[in-house]
Amino acid sequence: MFTRIFSAALWGIESIPVEVETDVSPGLPSTRVVGLPDAAVKESLHRVSSSLKNCGFSLPLGKLTINLAPADLKKEGPIFDLPIALGILQASGQVGSSEESADCWAIGELALSGKIRGIKGILPFVAKAKEKKARKVILPKENALEAQIIPGVVTCPVEDLKEAVQAWTSAPQKPLAASPCFEPAKSALEKDFSEVKGQESVKRAIEIAVSGFHNLLLIGPPGGGKSMLAQRIPTIFPPLSLEEAIEVTNIHSAAGKIKPGEGLITARPFRCPHHSSTEAGIIGGGNPPRPGEASLAHHGVLFLDELPEFRRNALEALRQPLEEGKITLCRAKFSVQFPARFMLVAAMNPSPSGRAQDYQAGRCSFAQTQKYLNKVSGPLLDRIDLHIEVPKPDPKLLMEKKQAESSASIAQRIMEARAIQHRRFKDISLLLTNGKMGPKEIERFCTLSSSASRLLSQALEDLGLSARAYGKILKVSRTISDLAGKEKIEEEAILEAISYRTLDRQYWT
Template identity: 50%
Template sequence: MLSKILSSAIYGIDAYIVEVEVDLASGLFAFSTVGLPDAAVKESRDRVMSAIKNTGFDFPQKRVTVNLAPADIKKEGSSFDLPIAVGILNAGGFIKSDKIKEFIILGELSLDGRIKPVKGALPIAVSAKANNINGIILPSDNAKEAAVVEGISVYPVENLPQVVEFLNGNLKISPLLIDIEKVFEEYRSYDVDFSEVKGQYHVKRALEIAAAGGHNIIMIGPPGAGKSMLSKRIPTILPNMSLDEAIETTKIHSIMGLLGDGKALVSTRSYRSPHTGISDAGLIGGGNFPMPGEISLANNGILFLDELPEFRRNVLEALRQPLEDGKVTISRASGSLTFPANFMLVAAMNPCPCGNRGSQKECNCTPLQIQKYLSRISGPLMDRIDIHIDVPSLKYRELSDETGGEKSEAIRMRVKKARDIQIERFKKSKIYCNAQMSAKYIKKFCQIDNESKGLLEMAISKMGLSARAYDRILKVSRTIADLSGVENIKPEHISEAIQYRSLDRESYI
């Protein structure tokens, strides 16, 4: 007896349809799974057998063969438990319905027949809709996530007998319906606010400019100056995510199992802060079966690298291409996978090895030690960071100030206005913010008058700014002009942008 069940598996951040074929043949009892299963799929044999027996069904004492097609792609995870069990029960005569062909079925089985949540429900639901499949049967804990996709019926289930009764027509399960807009708004709130940060007004201004233009930024200051605190609040001033951005971000979190219990959408900008000991595979993604790394989890949000010089050189160098392309491609012998990596880099570092330079504490670092410390960050990586800002220690007067600062919402409104200007400016191109401008667009949109040219010339020749700072200053000044709501870049915009290139100054060490 042959049974065919539709299921799905993850490949990259997308899903593809898997046909689970179950054959019960005469002969001595055996249970084999083919179709490039990994260890978790092979182990499903024991889970499926126990779940079927412990829920009151007789496991067929025949030769059981399970094929997962297409057979040339490696299958991993425990989501095939439920479709394999349903296939065996269908082939054994416990499920008698053609209705079974209408659904994608997925879920992990416990030994007592309960159905546990799996990873990747959202991309699987997207794939089901793309393949004109009308319904999906999946664990109830994954139902909200899958129900985000319109045009597909999502049937949440708790245990194996419930699935059998539903497929036989003896139990009615209503498809889960959710108000996407309501859910989208429900999760769109942050626990932190810029008003909680005391002082550091010039740093807040730099962060506002970075957020408005999508500029990568590095903060340089002693420990305790508030660099980490400021970075955690940057997502609160970025424009609210669109539904498309939220779905793309949720897909990545879904396949990594990071959504949390019953959560349907990631509606806030991601904030990822990996440890300095992270490997290059952990940062950009990798593994035998490639999975997204921190830069993809930070997609549409913030990647914060604290103590930047302490990261291994090869890890930092791996960032260069994703920063340029907004995506990362991981190649293996079996093929290549591309993950989105459209993030804003926010880095922080001490001004010297001991961290006390520029603070009230004594610094004993020599100029050579400071130069060696700074040289851990390569020139090509620094080329991709538009704004450098010094973050000094707070004085008592600022710490004792009870008034607080400007709220994130007010800053976000200004940032959104500037972003809207840029979206209109670049509507005929493939970029959407000033930070992405190439030399061609800089020449077109960053024209300056003679007074501004004189300021730039002085900055490069007298202040010792490097030549690579030239384009960065123009990009940042364009964003400052957008925040001011003016069409032309003025000398005061250039002057402010020059201040944000502290690491380029020859006098910095």
């Protein structure tokens, strides 16, 4: 007897439909799995056999063939255990076919006892099932909250194989009409800018960067507070919208970062990879491809501490996402795209020994300092909007009992500036902040006063700025003007924006 059950394979952050075809025919007892399965899929027969026996079923005698179509797509992992088990039961007549089991999708890993374990990639799986108008979706109970994010789909969370069989043959319930109630969460980091004493100029630059979603580079000696400041950036970010939360959850689900029992991610991501991370770890890769840290930071912050210590190829691979907000991986056998619209925050020392003038004191040579700095290329620096020097704080300020301005106070000003940007870009899709403006939007929305125009023209000549740096200055000055509540960009905003583009000339020349 022949049966067909729908499932899906994870490819990048999307699911590709897979038909699990099962055929039981007379002949010598044998079992084959075809359709380009990996070792984990081939081993599923052992798990399925034991779970069937321990749940009161049996593996049929005769020739058993299981095909995973399309046959040219590599299948990996234990996610096909449940559809294979249901297919065997139906093909062998142990479970009767019915109208309710038609167009039904299933996914899950089986334990030897018949218990169904949670898996990664449930959110893209349910989204694909909805797109294909599935009658119902059977999935592990551990992934129930995650599956409920997608409305309009009948989901059947099950704990073991017996429950799965019952859900398979029973009439489907009504789907959820809408997503669960969404309440944006604050950052999980229990930190606040009120704990940072001094560094007012750096805090001002961070406020500008977050307001316009601009990339930021912090340069200064050890002990200046670069990491401390960066770790508090999520506390002043505006909350995620529902659409952003679903996008973030989809990426983390595909990467297997959502723990059992967790649902929608409501806090902005803050990713801080170690400097030993590879290129694939930063931008994604593998076969099948998986998202990297840049994609896991989508709609959040990617913090690279000790920037020159990262591998050169890993840093250069960030050029595309910094410009386009996405990563396109092209290999001989596949091409996949990951979203990566993040705010880059990088921190580094000005020399190998930590301080900019150490080569003058003989602690390191000028050549060693330049070699250290040149690990960060000019094209990458050009894509970072603000370059900020972080000096060592005044010891007197450290001894003061008075607390600095809180994150809540800074966040309020940022929310007001973001509201101005949302109104400005309401008719432009996928554009919400100044930092992501293109040439057309810059020309349309960055109106300069006559004095500001003359000042910027002079700065371009004197500093030898690139066309990209020119655009970055305009975008940063637009954000500064929004924080000040001004429609036209004045001379003061241009001066401040230019001041954030001088450190690369100071250190890298």
